[in-house]
Amino acid sequence: MKNNNKKYDVTVIGGGPAGATISTLLQQQEHRCVILESSTYPRYHIGESLIPHAFGTLDRLGLLPKLRASHFPEKHSVRFVSQSGKESEPFYFSETIEGVAAQTWQVERSEFDQMCLDNARENGVEVRTDIKVESVIFENGHAVGVRAKADDGEPYELRAKVVVDASGRRTVIGSKLGLKEDVPGLKKASLWSYSRGGKRLDGIDAGETTIFMIPERGWFWYIPLPDDMVSVGIVASPEYLFADSDNFETVFLKEVEKCAPLSERLANATRTESVRGIKKLAYRNRKITGDGWVMIGDAAAFLDPIYSSGLFLALASAELAAASIHEALTENDVSAEKLGAFTAPLQQGVEVIKRLIFAFYDPKFSFGDFVKKYPEHRGALIDCLVGDVINKDMSPFLQALDEMSPMTQLNIS
């Protein structure tokens, strides 16, 4: 058994963007952090589109110079294309954000995640890849460390004052403690792939995310990536997607062909990868903190990719949780109550995003009609699209949303 007597302040399960962020920020405050990551980096990951409000965290991590020097396409806006091919005006982030922060990036995740993990290392975090955490050690209900296994079969036991679950969709703690559950009313599946040579728009629109609507409130994303690559994915109810076939390739190709404005963009493109998919996207945990432990990023919850909020929430939850952990360690009190201080502002922001996700899937709702009826809320709508939802009173906007798309009448599957 390795490392029995090494003691850390914080052990982080998973070296994705959430795990790399929290450990970097805590290490910057001189808390001794170790990341245990099961994969060999760089590793593939879905989720390429950042939203602008990640800017502050990326800045505090010191990643902006690296992003600016990268080959990642700059993203300035989002545009929606209806089933008939009618295009909305782009929602430019500069409408509500001034200066350089109004722009973000479309990232190839293997590279972006490696950048985040290298940055954690450069900040003094001990990073160990190819080590899978198998269980969390609890003593008297209090998390005190983890048991893990290296790829070569070597068992590890690491002790720490706080265990952070940043294991993404695997949700190590949530799965072990039986905390993981469905999100009522949100039952979507996704299929996606990559092509080279898809059509690019001109100028600052070249890096935009385009959302193509399909029947029954399903949609495609079209995300330009480096080297003339494009990420294309569909999100819809599993009943719609898999009505005739369970075969990912068959379903994906049929849906691309049916969506004329998207097929047109892909007319000269060559697909470079097979189709990947997830049949059940959304989940959450009944609680995300306990004595000696916290969950962040996808380990805590995942709702839906529509607003590209996953990476932003991974970074935001990591930063908020880092502040709570710092205070808890400083005061030598790592109780659930102390560690959980970050959950209220996070939850409030997540609820706003969730409300807008439900509106998006409401057949009676459309962004165009909404901004026509409530021009005064266009800014708040863009705030949601850029991720400016945490520690902010969004109640007038939510009230208007509820008038057009009442939660009580929604029956979303």
Ligand SMILES: Cc1cc2nc3c(=O)[nH]c(=O)nc-3n(C[C@H](O)[C@H](O)[C@H](O)COP(=O)(O)OP(=O)(O)OC[C@H]3O[C@@H](n4cnc5c(N)ncnc54)[C@H](O)[C@@H]3O)c2cc1C
């Ligand atoms: C179809 C789809 C489309 C999406 N599109 C977008 C998008 O456009 N924009 C966006 O922002 N987000 C998007 N997302 C969401 C985004 O991918 C995630 O929110 C983001 O990756 C979360 O980061 P994370 O660090 O929490 O988890 P991850 O990035 O998943 O990192 C978790 C890490 O933990 C490691 N791990 C797992 N188990 C263990 C273990 N037992 N021991 C050690 N290590 C372990 C994994 O190997 C992984 O490296 C999308 C998601 C889906 C499903």
